Amino acid sequence: MLPPTEAQARGAALLAPIALLSLGPYLALWGPPNPPFPTRAAGILLFLSAFTVGVVLHEALHGLGHVWGGASWADVRFGMHWTALTPFAQCTVPTRARSYRRTLALPGLVLGAGPLTIGLAVGIWLPAFYGFLMLVAAAGDFLILWILVGVPADAWVQDHPQRVGCLVVDDTGSDRPPPVSQEDLPDDATINDSPSFVRLLLLAILSAVAAAIGFVIAIG
Structure with a gap:
């Protein structure tokens, strides 16, 4: 679990690998x-509007995922970490x-791989670049997925009440455990370590190899 500003900084470390893998x-x-980007005011405004809508839809899709996983919309809290200028959708139940x-x-x-695939398939730059930006916006999600490697699929997991990341509430219970609030946690409570530099380096190498394979296939 990480403070929002630190999570944002660690997510930025994935910018180069995502660029290699997508662009x-x-x-x-x-x-x-x-040209690589819109040059007319209308095109620039349209692209910025699409990006803004994408950021909102990003959190809405998180909320939809939580509801799909058994929570209710009343259990999902939307807001903004103002210190990091990062919006969030937080599930308050496991x-x-x-x-x-x-x-x-x-x-x-949906927002990253989808447009990127369309752009790659038909050779249109803006969908590909938009997909890249949405994948960058999802970098923090990729980090948490990496942290969750090894957690059993049936374990009960809940968003941390204040930080970016999650708590493994119960490994084996068949019934949903009660929600965990900030008051239930010690000041230094952590469940999963943040990704090590070695893991991030391995992810960067994997992305670079994937991009190199794309180049070789294209040239061949």
């Missing part, structure tokens, strides 16, 4: 776009780890 194959398949993972992955798949 690298596009450039290999279709070459540099010309859900199964398998559902929590799906909730984390949903915005990146």
